[in-house]
Amino acid sequence: MDFGTIIDAAFSAALGPEAIVFALAAIGLNIHFGYTGLLNFGQAGFMAVGAYGLAVSVVTFGLPFWLGITIALIAPIGLALLLGIPTLRLRADYLAIVTIAAAEILRLIFGSAEMVDTFGGSNGLSGFAQPYQDLNPFSSGLDLGFVSFSRSVLWSTVVGWALVLLCVLITWLLMRSPWGRVLRSIREDEDAVRSLGKNVFAYKMQALILGGVFGGIAGLYLALKQASVVPSDYSTNITFFAYTALLLGGAARVWGPVIGAMIFWFLMSGISAILGQLTNGPDPLLPTWVLTSTEVSLVRFVLVGIGLMLLMVFRPQGIFGDRREIAIDAR
Amino acid sequence: MRLRFATLFALASAVLIMLGVPASATPASPSPSPAVAVPTATSEPAPVTGPAIRVRLIDEAKKDAAGDPVPVPGVTVRVADTASGDPIGEGVSNDMGVAAIAIPGRGDYTVTLDTKTLPAGVKLTGTKELKVSVKLDMGQNVAFPLNRAEVKTTARSQQLINATVGGIKFGLIMALAALGLSLIFGTTGLTNFAHGELVALGAIVAWAFNVLLGIPLVFAAVLSVIIGGLFGWIQDRGLWRPLRHRGTGVIAMMIVSIGFGIALRNIFQYLFGASTKPYAEWTRQSKSTYLGVFNLADKEIGIILVSILVIALTTFALAKSRLGKAMRAVSDNPALSASSGLRVDGVISNVWILGAALSALSGVLLGINSQVNFMMGYQLLLLIFAAVTLGGLGTIWGAIIGSLIIGIMMEVGPMFGVPTSIKEVAPMAVLIIILLVRPQGILGKAQRVG
Numbered sequence: 001m002d003f004g005t006i007i008d009a010a011f012s013a014a015l016g017p018e019a020i021v022f023a024l025a026a027i028g029l030n031i032h033f034g035y036t037g038l039l040n041f042g043q044a045g046f047m048a049v050g051a052y053g054l055a056v057s058v059v060t061f062g063l064p065f066w067l068g069i070t071i072a073l074i075a076p077i078g079l080a081l082l083l084g085i086p087t088l089r090l091r092a093d094y095l096a097i098v099t100i101a102a103a104e105i106l107r108l109i110f111g112s113a114e115m116v117d118t119f120g121g122s123n124g125l126s127g128f129a130q131p132y133q134d135l136n137p138f139s140s141g142l143d144l145g146f147v148s149f150s151r152s153v154l155w156s157t158v159v160g161w162a163l164v165l166l167c168v169l170i171t172w173l174l175m176r177s178p179w180g181r182v183l184r185s186i187r188e189d190e191d192a193v194r195s196l197g198k199n200v201f202a203y204k205m206q207a208l209i210l211g212g213v214f215g216g217i218a219g220l221y222l223a224l225k226q227a228s229v230v231p232s233d234y235s236t237n238i239t240f241f242a243y244t245a246l247l248l249g250g251a252a253r254v255w256g257p258v259i260g261a262m263i264f265w266f267l268m269s270g271i272s273a274i275l276g277q278l279t280n281g282p283d284p285l286l287p288t289w290v291l292t293s294t295e296v297s298l299v300r301f302v303l304v305g306i307g308l309m310l311l312m313v314f315r316p317q318g319i320f321g322d323r324r325e326i327a328i329d330a331r
Numbered sequence: 332m333r334l335r336f337a338t339l340f341a342l343a344s345a346v347l348i349m350l351g352v353p354a355s356a357t358p359a360s361p362s363p364s365p366a367v368a369v370p371t372a373t374s375e376p377a378p379v380t381g382p383a384i385r386v387r388l389i390d391e392a393k394k395d396a397a398g399d400p401v402p403v404p405g406v407t408v409r410v411a412d413t414a415s416g417d418p419i420g421e422g423v424s425n426d427m428g429v430a431a432i433a434i435p436g437r438g439d440y441t442v443t444l445d446t447k448t449l450p451a452g453v454k455l456t457g458t459k460e461l462k463v464s465v466k467l468d469m470g471q472n473v474a475f476p477l478n479r480a481e482v483k484t485t486a487r488s489q490q491l492i493n494a495t496v497g498g499i500k501f502g503l504i505m506a507l508a509a510l511g512l513s514l515i516f517g518t519t520g521l522t523n524f525a526h527g528e529l530v531a532l533g534a535i536v537a538w539a540f541n542v543l544l545g546i547p548l549v550f551a552a553v554l555s556v557i558i559g560g561l562f563g564w565i566q567d568r569g570l571w572r573p574l575r576h577r578g579t580g581v582i583a584m585m586i587v588s589i590g591f592g593i594a595l596r597n598i599f600q601y602l603f604g605a606s607t608k609p610y611a612e613w614t615r616q617s618k619s620t621y622l623g624v625f626n627l628a629d630k631e632i633g634i635i636l637v638s639i640l641v642i643a644l645t646t647f648a649l650a651k652s653r654l655g656k657a658m659r660a661v662s663d664n665p666a667l668s669a670s671s672g673l674r675v676d677g678v679i680s681n682v683w684i685l686g687a688a689l690s691a692l693s694g695v696l697l698g699i700n701s702q703v704n705f706m707m708g709y710q711l712l713l714l715i716f717a718a719v720t721l722g723g724l725g726t727i728w729g730a731i732i733g734s735l736i737i738g739i740m741m742e743v744g745p746m747f748g749v750p751t752s753i754k755e756v757a758p759m760a761v762l763i764i765i766l767l768v769r770p771q772g773i774l775g776k777a778q779r780v781g
Contacts, residue, residue: 039582086767092582093522097716098766101759104713114750240589247586298597305594312586313574 006273011147013269014262017225020160021218022264025242026249026257027167028214033243034251034325035175036207037187039096041239042083043215045103048234049075050216051223052110052119058128060118065131069220076216079106080209088204100236111231119231126228133227156225163221164258167214172254174210183207184252184325244308250321260318271300382436383470384410384463386444388428390453392478402428403477407448413439413462423448439464444475453477487746492624494742500631502718502738503638504700507693508711509718509730510645511686517662517725518682519571520581525592526690526715527708528599533559533691534698534707535603541610548612552695559691560684567683572676592709599705607704634696641692645685646727658682662725714741714755717762723775732773737761 013019025043032040053072057063063071079102087098110119119125136155142148149157174180182203185193194200223229241264249260278286279293291299317323386408389400402424409421410432419440422430434440442461449455457476465471485493512526533555540551570591574584613633618626627635649655660668661678669675697707714737722733737758745751765772 086763090766090770093585094720094766094770096585097522097713097720098763101713101717101762105756105759108753108756112750113752237593240593243586243589295601298601301597302594302601305590305592305597308590308593309587312583312590313577313579316583 002277006270006277007146008148009273010266010270012149014266015147015157016149016153016265017156017160017221018269019261019265020157020164021222021225022242022245023164023258023261024160024167024218024221025215025238026246026261027164027171028211028218029239029242029246030251030253030257031171031183031207031211031214034246034253034256035180035183035187036204036211037092038088038204038208038211039092040099040208040211041096041236041243042099042101042103043211043239043242044234044236045083045099045106046076046079046212046215047219047222047238048103048106048110048231049079050219051229051234052125052219053216054220054223055120055125055128055229056118059120059125065128068128072220072223073213073216076212077209080205080212084205084208088201088208100239103234103236103239107231107234110234120229122231124228124230124233129224129227132224153225156221160221160225163217167217168254168258175254179203179206187252187325240308241304244304244311247308247311247316247318250318252322252325253318253320256318256320259320263319268300268304271303272296275299381433381470382465382468383431383433384440384442384465385470385472386422386424386430386432386442387472387474388424388430388444388477389474390478391476402426403450403453404428405448405450406430407445408432409443409445410434411441411443413441416441434465434470437465437468442473449477489624489626490746491743493626494746495739496625496627498739498742499735500635500700500738501742502735503635503642504693504696505711505715505718505738506642506731506734507638507696508690509715509722509734510642510727511688511690511693512715513719513722513725513727513730514658514662514682514689515686516719518658518665518679519575521571521588522581522585524585524588524712525595526588527710527712528592528595529559529563529687529690529708530694530697530711531596531599531705531708532562533694534703535599535694535705536691537695537698538603538608538610538703541612542608545611548610548699552692555695556688556691559694560688562691563683563685563687564680566687567680571683572679575676575679596705596709603703603705605705607702609702610699613699630699634700637692638696641689642731645689646731649727654678654681713762714758717758719772720762721765721772723772726772726774729772729774 025047028046029040029043032038032043050072053075054068057068057071058065083099083102087095090098109115110124111122112119113121115121133152133155136152138151138154141150142154175183182193182198186198186200186203190200193203219234222233226233242261245260245264246257247260248263249258250256275286275291275296276293278284279288279291279296284293311318316326388403388406388408390403391400393401395401404424404426406424407421408424408430410419411417412419419434420432422432424430440463442463444455444459446455446459455475455477459475461473461475463471463473508526508530511529512523515521515523515526536558537548537551537555540546540554541548544551546554570587571584574587579587613630615630616628618628618631620626621632649658657668657673657678658681660671660673661675661682665675668678694708697711701707715734718733718737719730720733721736722729722731740757740761741754744754744757749757
C-alpha cells in the first residue's frame with residue numbers, strides 16, 4: 001500500500017475542483033433547503049443551464065466569451081422563474097418531484113439527437129474555455145507533498161475557492177439581514193409569516209433564484225474547468241450527492257455546505273484510492289471475485305447511499321447544524 | 332472586406348474546379364459504353380489511394396454460392412461538390428462492385444448513380460442521389476441499395492393502432508409498479524425514491540433463476556415475485572417501521588429512500604453487471620396479426636394478459652377483502668384505524684409485501700418486453716411518478732388510469748412530431764402541468780398540496 005498516493009488523492013480532491021463544484025452547488029441548495037425549506041431536487045438542472053448557457057452562446061451562436069458568462073449567470077434566473085411560478089405553491093414532496101422532472105427534461109433535451117446542432121447531443125460541446133485558460137497566471141503546477149495540482153487545475157482551484165468565498169460571503173451577509181430572517185421563518189411556519197403580511201411567494205421565489213444562480217455558477221465552473229459540457233455530467237445523481245454534502249456539513253449553516261463538500265470528496269477520493277490499490281496489479285490484495293478495479297466506483301457509491309441514509313436517520317443536522325433548524329417535517 | 336471574401340471565394344471555387352476537371356476527365360471514357368467495360372472489369376484499376384468516396388454496389392436479391400450478395404460491376408457513379416454543384420469526378424464499379432472516386436478532402440459531396448448504366452434486372456430501390464458529408468481524411472464509404480426487398484409502408488391508421496397497443500402494453504406494465512408505489516404512499520405517506528429498485532430487483536432475480544439456474548421463465552417469474560414480496564417485508568420491518576416508530580418525518584424518509592436507492596442500484600450493478608441482458612426464453616419478436624388489426628408477438632399477448640389479470644385480481648381484492656378494507660382504512664386515517672383496533676403496522680407490512688410483489692412482477696414483464704438492465708427501474712421511476720400523480724396519488728384506479736395514459740402518450744407521441752429520442756419528456760411535462768392545473772390528479776380528492 002502506498003499511503004502517500006492515497007493521502008495525495010484524498011486531499012487533492014478535497015481541496016481541488018471536485019469539492020469546489022459540489023460546494024458551490026450545495027451552497028445554492030443550502031439557500032433553498034437549509035434556509036427556506038424548499039426541497040429543490042433539480043439543482044443539476046440549474047447547473048446544466050449555467051454550463052450550457054456559456055457553451056451554447058459561445059460555440060453555437062459565436063458570441064464573445066464574456067457575454068457567454070453573462071448569459072450563463074442569467075439563464076438560471078430564467079429557469080428559477082419558469083420553475084418557481086408554477087411550483088412554489090406546492091407541498092414539499094410535490095416540489096421535489098417537479099424539480100427532478102424539470103432537471104431530467106433539460107438533460108434529455110440537451111442530449112437529444114434531434115437538437116445535436118444546438119446542444120451537441122450526448123457528446124456535448126467544447127472549445128469555449130480558451131479565454132479562461134489564457135487568463136491562467138501560473139507557469140507551473142503545485143506539489144506540496146500531501147496535495148498536488150497540475151498547472152490548469154491549480155488555476156481552476158484558485159478561481160474556484162475565490163468563487164466559493166464570494167458565495168459564502170453573500171450567504172452570510174444575506175442571512176443575517178432581515179431578508180434572511182424572513183426566509184428562516186418561512187421555513188419554520190409559512191402561515192405565520194403570511195399572517196404578518198409578508199409575501200411568502202415572493203420571498204420563496206427570490207430564494208429559489210439566488211440558490212439557482214449559485215447552482216448555475218457551479219455548472220459554469222465545472223464547464224470551464226473541464227473545457228467541455230456533457231449532458232451526463234448533469235444527471236440527478238449530482239443533485240443527490242450535493243444534498244449528501246450539504247447534510248454532511250450541516251444545513252442552514254454558512255460553512256456547512258463547504259465543509260460537507262470537502263469531507264465528501266476527501267472520503268470519496270480516499271476510499272477509491274485505497275480500493276484502487278487493493279484491486280490493482282496482477283496479484284491484487286483483494287481477490288478478483290470480490291472486487292475488480294472497475295467495480296471500485298460502485299463500492300463508494302454504495303457507501304454514499306448508506307451514508308446518506310445513516311446521516312438522515314441519526315444526525316440530520318450533520319456536523320455543524322442544529323437539529324431544530326432542519327426542514328425535514330412535512331408541512 | 333467584402334472584396335476580399337469574393338476573391339477568396341473565387342480562388343476556392345477555382346481550385347475545386349481544377350481538382351474536379353482532371354478527375355472527371357479520365358474515367359469519362361468508359362462510361363458511355365459500360366457493356367464494354369464489364370468483360371475487361373478484371374483489369375479495372377484498384378480503388379484510389381488517398382481521400383476518396385468508395386461506392387459499393389451489391390445486388391441484395393441475388394446470393395452467390397457462399398450466400399453473400401452478388402456485386403454489380405460496370406455502373407457509373409458521379410461525385411459533385413454539394414455546395415457549388417461542380418463535378419468532382421466519376422467512376423465505374425469493378426468486379427467487386429466498388430467504384431472509387433478521388434476527392435480533394437473533407438467536405439460535403441453529392442453522389443449520383445447513373446441508373447441507365449445498371450445491368451438489366453437490377454433496380455435501384457432508393458434515391459439515386461446521396462448527400463455525403465466526409466469528415467475523415469481517408470474519405471468515406473457509401474452504398475446504394477439495389478434490388479432491396481421493398482419495405483411495406485404501413486398505413487398511418489395501422490401505425491396509430493400499433494402505437495396505441497404498444498402504449499397500452501407499456502402502460503399496463505407500468506401500472507403494476509405504479510399500483511405498488513401508490514399503495515405504499517397511501518398508507519405510509521412515503522414518496523419512495525427507491526421504488527424503481529423494486530422493479531429492477533424483480534427483473535434481475537428472475538434473470539438469475541432463468542439464465543443462471545436454468546429454471547423456466549414462468550417459474551422464475553413466480554419465484555421472483557415471491558422474493559420481491561419478501562424483500563418488501565424485510566424492507567419495512569428492517570428500515571421503514573423503525574423509522575416510523577422514531578417519528579421520522581416524511582421528508583427525512585424520502586431522503587433516506589434516495590440514499591437506499593443509490594446503494595441498491597450500485598449493488599445491483601455490482602452483482603448483475605452494467606450490460607443489458609435478455610432472458611433465455613420468450614425472446615421471439617415475430618408478430619402475427621389478431622382480429623385483423625392487432626400486430627402482436629406471443630410474448631406481448633402474454634404480458635398484456637398477465638398484467639390485466641393481476642391488476643383485476645388486486646383491485647378486486649382491495650375492494651372486497653378484509654385486508655383491502657383495512658388498507659383503505661389505514662390510508663384514510665391511520666390514527667383512527669389504530670384506535671378502532673386495527674393493527675396498523677401489520678397492515679402496512681402487508682401493503683409493503685403486496686406493493687413490492689407487484690413491482691417485481693412489473694420488472695419481470697418489462698424484462699421480457701425489452702431486456703434486463705440494472706438501471707431499468709430508475710429509468711422507470713419518474714414515469715411512475717408522472718403516472719401516479721396524473722391519476723391521483725394514493726388512489727388505486729388513478730394509478731392504473733394514469734399509467735395507461737402515460738404509456739399511450741409515450742408511444743403515440745412520436746407519431747405527432749415528438750422526437751423519438753426524448754419521448755420521456757412528454758410524460759414529465761404532463762407531470763408538471765397536472766400539478767399546476769389539478770394537483771390532486773384525475774381521480775384524487777381535492778386536498779392541500781401546497
